[in-house]
Amino acid sequence: MKTWLLFGAVLGAGVLVTPAFADVLTSRVVNWNAKTHQLTLSDMSQFNLDPTKVALPSTFTPGETVEIVYASDEDGVLAVHSVKTTPAETVDTEDDD
Numbered sequence: 194m195k196t197w198l199l200f201g202a203v204l205g206a207g208v209l210v211t212p213a214f215a216d217v218l219t220s221r222v223v224n225w226n227a228k229t230h231q232l233t234l235s236d237m238s239q240f241n242l243d244p245t246k247v248a249l250p251s252t253f254t255p256g257e258t259v260e261i262v263y264a265s266d267e268d269g270v271l272a273v274h275s276v277k278t279t280p281a282e283t284v285d286t287e288d289d290d
Contacts (some may be wrong), residue, residue: 212230215262216265217263218234220235222234222257222259222278226251230242230243240263247274250276251273253278257278258281262275276281
């Protein structure tokens with residue numbers, strides 16, 4: 194019985210010290226393929242976004258800023274937790290004269 198209690202305590206402690214980090218990437222949209230759900234960003238990273246697993250905007254517009262919160266390991270992206278977009282800044286091209 195003591196062995197099982199010790200095993201449970203060690204296992205529980207291991208779960209508590211396991212890091213629960215999320216990666217955050219902020220970049221600009223280059224391309225959105227709605228058929229394949231693949232998003233390409235200005236740093237040339239690509240994310241395959243499953244709309245059944247994460248809330249997505251209705252579309253992505255080239256130039257807008259996107260923030261993606263995801264979990265990864267040495268093999269790549271494990272899960273995308275959130276996707277937020279900010280419209281591209283408009284540049285005022287009129288002269289103030």
